[in-house]
Amino acid sequence: MNLDSKIPSGPLEEKWEKHKFEMKLVNPANRRKYDVIVVGSGLAGASAAATLGGHGYNVKCFCFQDSPRRAHSIAAQGGINAAKNYQGDGDSVHRLFYDTIKGGDFRAREANVHRLAEVSRNIIDQCVAQGVPFARDYGGLLDNRSFGGAQVSRTFYARGQTGQQLLLGAYSALNREINRGSVKMYSRTEMLDVVVVDGKARGIIVRNLITGEITAHTAHAVILASGGYGNVFYLSTNAKGCNVTATWRAHKRGAGFANPCYTQIHPTCIPVSGDYQSKLTLMSESLRNDGRVWVPKKQNDKRTAAEIPESERDYYLERKYPSYGNLAPRDIASRSAKEACDSGRGVGPGGLGVYLDFADSIKRLGEDAIKKRYGNLFHMYQKITAENPYKTPMRIYPAVHYTMGGLWVDYNLMSNIPGLFVLGEANFSDHGANRLGASALMQGLADGYFVIPFTLPNYFANEKFEPVNESDPAFKQTLDEVQTRTTKLLSIKGNRSVDSFHKELGKIMWDKCGMARDKSGLEEAIKKIPQLREEFWQNVKVLGDEKDLNQSLERAGRVADFLEFGELMCRDALHREESCGGHFRTEHQTEDGEAKRNDDKFCYAGVWEFKGDGKPSELHKENLTFENVKLATRSYK
Numbered sequence: 001m002n003l004d005s006k007i008p009s010g011p012l013e014e015k016w017e018k019h020k021f022e023m024k025l026v027n028p029a030n031r032r033k034y035d036v037i038v039v040g041s042g043l044a045g046a047s048a049a050a051t052l053g054g055h056g057y058n059v060k061c062f063c064f065q066d067s068p069r070r071a072h073s074i075a076a077q078g079g080i081n082a083a084k085n086y087q088g089d090g091d092s093v094h095r096l097f098y099d100t101i102k103g104g105d106f107r108a109r110e111a112n113v114h115r116l117a118e119v120s121r122n123i124i125d126q127c128v129a130q131g132v133p134f135a136r137d138y139g140g141l142l143d144n145r146s147f148g149g150a151q152v153s154r155t156f157y158a159r160g161q162t163g164q165q166l167l168l169g170a171y172s173a174l175n176r177e178i179n180r181g182s183v184k185m186y187s188r189t190e191m192l193d194v195v196v197v198d199g200k201a202r203g204i205i206v207r208n209l210i211t212g213e214i215t216a217h218t219a220h221a222v223i224l225a226s227g228g229y230g231n232v233f234y235l236s237t238n239a240k241g242c243n244v245t246a247t248w249r250a251h252k253r254g255a256g257f258a259n260p261c262y263t264q265i266h267p268t269c270i271p272v273s274g275d276y277q278s279k280l281t282l283m284s285e286s287l288r289n290d291g292r293v294w295v296p297k298k299q300n301d302k303r304t305a306a307e308i309p310e311s312e313r314d315y316y317l318e319r320k321y322p323s324y325g326n327l328a329p330r331d332i333a334s335r336s337a338k339e340a341c342d343s344g345r346g347v348g349p350g351g352l353g354v355y356l357d358f359a360d361s362i363k364r365l366g367e368d369a370i371k372k373r374y375g376n377l378f379h380m381y382q383k384i385t386a387e388n389p390y391k392t393p394m395r396i397y398p399a400v401h402y403t404m405g406g407l408w409v410d411y412n413l414m415s416n417i418p419g420l421f422v423l424g425e426a427n428f429s430d431h432g433a434n435r436l437g438a439s440a441l442m443q444g445l446a447d448g449y450f451v452i453p454f455t456l457p458n459y460f461a462n463e464k465f466e467p468v469n470e471s472d473p474a475f476k477q478t479l480d481e482v483q484t485r486t487t488k489l490l491s492i493k494g495n496r497s498v499d500s501f502h503k504e505l506g507k508i509m510w511d512k513c514g515m516a517r518d519k520s521g522l523e524e525a526i527k528k529i530p531q532l533r534e535e536f537w538q539n540v541k542v543l544g545d546e547k548d549l550n551q552s553l554e555r556a557g558r559v560a561d562f563l564e565f566g567e568l569m570c571r572d573a574l575h576r577e578e579s580c581g582g583h584f585r586t587e588h589q590t591e592d593g594e595a596k597r598n599d600d601k602f603c604y605a606g607v608w609e610f611k612g613d614g615k616p617s618e619l620h621k622e623n624l625t626f627e628n629v630k631l632a633t634r635s636y637k
Helices: 012-022 043-055 093-103 110-130 162-180 245-252 285-289 316-320 330-345 359-365 367-385 440-462 473-491 498-513 519-539 551-575
Strands: 035-039 058-062 183-186 189-197 200-208 214-218 221-224 263-269 292-296 354-357 394-403 420-422 604-609 618-623
Touching: 012 110, 035 043, 035 200, 043 058, 043 162, 043 183, 043 440, 058 189, 093 110, 110 162, 110 440, 162 183, 162 440, 189 214, 189 245, 189 473, 200 221, 200 473, 214 473, 221 245, 221 440, 245 420, 245 551, 263 285, 263 330, 285 367, 292 316, 292 330, 316 330, 330 354, 330 394, 359 367, 420 440, 473 551, 498 519, 498 551, 519 551, 551 604
Parallel strands: 035 058, 035 221, 058 183, 221 420
Antiparallel strands: 189 200, 200 214, 263 394, 292 354, 354 394, 604 618
């Protein structure tokens, strides 16, 4: 497996500008000769499709939702980072770069992260021009707030619905290109495989989710922007449709999967309330700007929050991390909440919750000010819990939110399969072992608006393409394999529902590979998952047929992939004998319970190669070098 990262030479601050000049271009008159497939229509996919269509390429964009507006990017709440330093409080491109490297526990590429910090400034200008209604201060200037892992205010926001507003901006740009004819949109269509011809990605196989028809589509390049794999845990903040299928099927065609064990647990989610739940609800990290996190000092304290005096409250983040307080990074805040609950000081049903209290901020700023900042989030919380957060503290608990692992890509965002590019959460490149809040939207739009429009033409200009069509042997073979797999799922006619398998897998993953992992638990999971997978293929019951709308069949295919991917995720967590960011091995921690890295042995991206069904995957390593920052123990105290 070739893991040449293609990082440009020269000083870090000049790499991207130098690389843009050195890359080859495609003449505007020649761009209409190239076909591009974009899988996914969230921030990364919509921005890429709109920009490439606007440049003159022939773009096909696929999403399984009924509209690009339904992509999961719409659920992002708190904001988007950019190093504009409007606040004049010491921010800079280099500080955003450093905060991101440090926040990821020194497990990301310097060059990629610095480029992300550079182009972050352009994103805000782009979105303002599109009409995104960012919050503004009294004088009319764009406002900012703070997020975890930073001591500056660099997060631009639109109340508590930033993702929705950014997606509408990208959607408007995408709609313009659809209307112009440069982009053809395929909604309610799911990608089921990548087609590789002569070593290059040349198309995909898809299923129309309304009619059930399975078809092939050719292109000169394929861009995957299909999001992350957090739903391997069953309960997460992700939309129910989010899945690993696009990236996993690409992995089985030869694309390396990097750092699958790096998953992010978000500290501010509404706690689980019962077995009936199908997903969890996020409460934005931005709430930690004005909310204070605490638990009772006494164990098993059954009093209401109002009955517990200040002297008997433990504001544990402020106590443990005085420099950052309630804005400690997500992995640290999540583990701290777990520790408080494990010690018997949790609140709410089952003791799996901590308080997020706005009383001080409301007293200082007034209820109207808090309502202007977070009104829709407070409304959502009250609708779900029947509790008024203006009058009583929110109850929150950590939950699976984002995934830092993904398909391996080089500096140009191309996987090790030539012509297969991967953007946004679907790739591994920018966040290391822990993503700082408000950086997901930044990466998705950076990749789509400002990186792929430069790197894709360079690929086209350096390659020669033989004509291919849907009748070529590689397309016919891949389509037949997809059809066979679909037919097999429908033919099993067992006794267990698809969701029952997904729930069982999710429990294994959360218990053994969740907020904390250890060797024995991971080894147990690696034994249980293949057994569950075998039972799935013998005893799952998929209702309906393939020539129709069939959501049971959709879920079955996705869960089948999770049952394969979950094992790889646990194997990756088992091999990494260290703690870093969201990967916390209990055997590897400091005396005060912080993550303990092993830079001598594990300062690399672990990239897995698929070797065939039933065969162990092979681990490859891309060593990470740090020339501009010093490897140091991550401290937020």
